[in-house]
Amino acid sequence: xxxxxxxxxxxxxxxxxxxxxxxxxxxxxxxxxxxxxxxxxxxxxxxxxxxxxxxxxxxxxxxxxxxxxxxxxxxxxxxxxxxxxxxxxxxxxxxxxxxxxxxxxxxxxxxxxxxxxxxxxxxxxxxxxxxxxxxxxxxxxxxxxxxxxxxxxxxxxxxxxxxxxxxxxxxxxxxxxxxxxxxxxxxxxxxxxxxxxxxxxxxxxxxxxxxxxxxxxxxxxxxxxxxxxxxxxxxxxxxxxxxxxxxxxxxxxxxxxxxxxxxxxxxxxxxxxxxxxxxxxxxxxxxxxxxxxxxxxxxxxxxxxxxxxxxxxxxxxxxxxxxxxxxxxxxxxxxxxxxxxxxxxxxxxxxxxxxxxxxxxxxxxxxxxxxxxxxxxxxxxxxxx
Amino acid sequence: xxxxxxxxxxxxxxxxxxxxxxxxxxxxxxxxxxxxxxxxxxxxxxxxxxxxxxxxxxxxxxxxxxxxxxxxxxxxxxxxxxxxxxxxxxxxxxxxxxxxxxxxxxxxxxxxxxxxxxxxxxxxxxxxxxx
Numbered sequence: 001x002x003x004x005x006x007x008x009x010x011x012x013x014x015x016x017x018x019x020x021x022x023x024x025x026x027x028x029x030x031x032x033x034x035x036x037x038x039x040x041x042x043x044x045x046x047x048x049x050x051x052x053x054x055x056x057x058x059x060x061x062x063x064x065x066x067x068x069x070x071x072x073x074x075x076x077x078x079x080x081x082x083x084x085x086x087x088x089x090x091x092x093x094x095x096x097x098x099x100x101x102x103x104x105x106x107x108x109x110x111x112x113x114x115x116x117x118x119x120x121x122x123x124x125x126x127x128x129x130x131x132x133x134x135x136x137x138x139x140x141x142x143x144x145x146x147x148x149x150x151x152x153x154x155x156x157x158x159x160x161x162x163x164x165x166x167x168x169x170x171x172x173x174x175x176x177x178x179x180x181x182x183x184x185x186x187x188x189x190x191x192x193x194x195x196x197x198x199x200x201x202x203x204x205x206x207x208x209x210x211x212x213x214x215x216x217x218x219x220x221x222x223x224x225x226x227x228x229x230x231x232x233x234x235x236x237x238x239x240x241x242x243x244x245x246x247x248x249x250x251x252x253x254x255x256x257x258x259x260x261x262x263x264x265x266x267x268x269x270x271x272x273x274x275x276x277x278x279x280x281x282x283x284x285x286x287x288x289x290x291x292x293x294x295x296x297x298x299x300x301x302x303x304x305x306x307x308x309x310x311x312x313x314x315x316x317x318x319x320x321x322x323x324x325x326x327x328x329x330x331x332x333x334x335x336x337x338x339x340x341x342x343x344x345x346x347x348x349x350x351x352x353x354x355x356x357x358x359x360x361x362x363x364x365x366x367x368x369x370x371x372x373x374x375x376x377x378x379x380x381x382x383x384x385x
Numbered sequence: 386x387x388x389x390x391x392x393x394x395x396x397x398x399x400x401x402x403x404x405x406x407x408x409x410x411x412x413x414x415x416x417x418x419x420x421x422x423x424x425x426x427x428x429x430x431x432x433x434x435x436x437x438x439x440x441x442x443x444x445x446x447x448x449x450x451x452x453x454x455x456x457x458x459x460x461x462x463x464x465x466x467x468x469x470x471x472x473x474x475x476x477x478x479x480x481x482x483x484x485x486x487x488x489x490x491x492x493x494x495x496x497x498x499x500x501x502x503x504x505x506x507x508x509x510x511x512x513x514x515x516x
Contacts, residue, residue, distance in 0.1 A: 131398070132423075132424040132474065132475065133475045135499065135502050135504050136463060136475055136476060136477050136499065136504070137454075137461075137463075137499070137500075138454065138463045138475065139454035139455075139456075139463070143452055143454055143463050146452035146454075146463075147450040147451070147452050147463070147464075147465055148450070150450045150451055150452055150488065151449065151450040151488065154450070154488045154489075195455075196453075196455050197454075197455055198452055198453065198454045198455065198463075199452055199453035199455070199484065200452070245475070246465070246475070247465050247473050247474050247475040248473070252449070252450055252465075
């Protein structure tokens with residue numbers, strides 16, 4: 001086990017409303033979430049000396065956010081490995097706090113990708129043009145996931161019905177979450193009969209597009225005990241990548257979450273069977289199936305069967321994506337920070353109707369690019385230290 | 386340290402494009418680890434050796450995965466093809482309905498055009514087309 005295990009804790013989380021926020025800029029959503037998280041932590045913005053953020057449209061997001069908040073951090077990180085980046089920033093923040101380079105780390109994101117799409121017809125996306133893929137005009141980003149789904153179906157007999165199970169489980173959790181964007185009932189048949197966007201994926205296999213902001217505040221475990229009623233400790237975090245472009249992914253049925261989770265489990269001294277609640281980056285339904293396998297919750301190839309019969313929904317054997325996920329709760333372009341917030345709120349026991357009883361260990365897995373980066377983080381309550 | 390120049394005026398991307406413009410589909414070959422490389426690189430992504438050689442691609446491949454993006458002006462095919470030499474590439478399999486492309490199907494490369502760009506496309510190999 002690493003020295004980093006339990007060395008830092010989340011003491012504040014903040015969210016904006018989700019959905020259509022046409023009167024606000026991305027930066028305003030980010031700032032609102034940041035101030036909510038700081039208020040939740042009981043820390044002044046002037047104490048933030050470690051700043052972590054990332055997004056697609058901005059070139060200098062850390063500088064913009066620092067200026068906007070009126071702070072002068074001494075550690076700054078706006079790296080980008082896709083939507084998993086905020087989970088990887090837990091690793092960077094823990095290292096910086098443990099090394100004494102900063103005391104209060106703020107990780108924040110904000111997006112207005114839904115209103116921008118409505119106003120301009122353009123979705124926020126990475127700007128790089130990679131000729132060996134993009135000249136063929138794949139439908140980005142879902143095409144990469146459609147290829148992974150097709151291969152998983154071919155290799156393991158996974159069906160469109162299995163994919164639909166993921167969407168329905170997410171919706172059933174969302175129905176328990178007042179913040180979630182999509183709460184009307186959803187059936188397996190409705191997902192399978194929905195408009196196809198990139199076979200084998202229908203529009204209901206794809207995540208939402210939302211305006212939203214999210215933020216978390218981390219401090220040392222020592223300071224956390226003095227500050228917070230219930231600090232949520234970072235027990236482990238692991239980062240991995242297997243490729244950038246989908247054609248370079250060695251095996252489309254196995255993600256680098258195998259490695260990232262192995263690293264996180266080793267740091268945390270936790271096994272999959274110890275995990276009470278799981279949040280995975282479900283940009284598309286195939287993601288959840290791949291991650292159930294790669295995070296060790298079922299053997300390779302059995303993800304489709306594992307999610308069947310409502311097994312990951314409310315009342316199933318493993319609570320997965322309890323906020324409703326990117327599929328039914330919110331997806332602001334880069335979703336990873338929402339995973340962290342839901343882990344923390346579940347471990348605090350503050351999630352109301354969707355609360356997983358006696359949750360002590362929560363795991364999240366962020367995904368970035370085209371299944372390209374995987375970052376696993378494991379959180380625990382005081383009892384897990 | 387000694388300085389080894391990897392290339393002169395044109396990088397591997399430009400060499401590849403020039404070969405394509407001349408009607409040739411070429412891969413790189415690493416003589417150090419004896420593996421083919423695609424897309425074009427300055428150094429071998431397997432062993433790190435520089436000085437990759439250009440070799441003619443056989444054009445033979447097998448569909449590793451396939452998908453059908455739906456578009457207002459018609460559906461099309463996006464596939465990943467495993468070349469017999471080893472590398473995998475994104476492409477379109479054409480001369481067949483996009484939904485009819487199957488994983489495991491043998492395909493043959495040809496140089497075609499898409500919206501004004503010259504690029505490597507695939508069509509079902511003769512033995513598959515005859516079935």
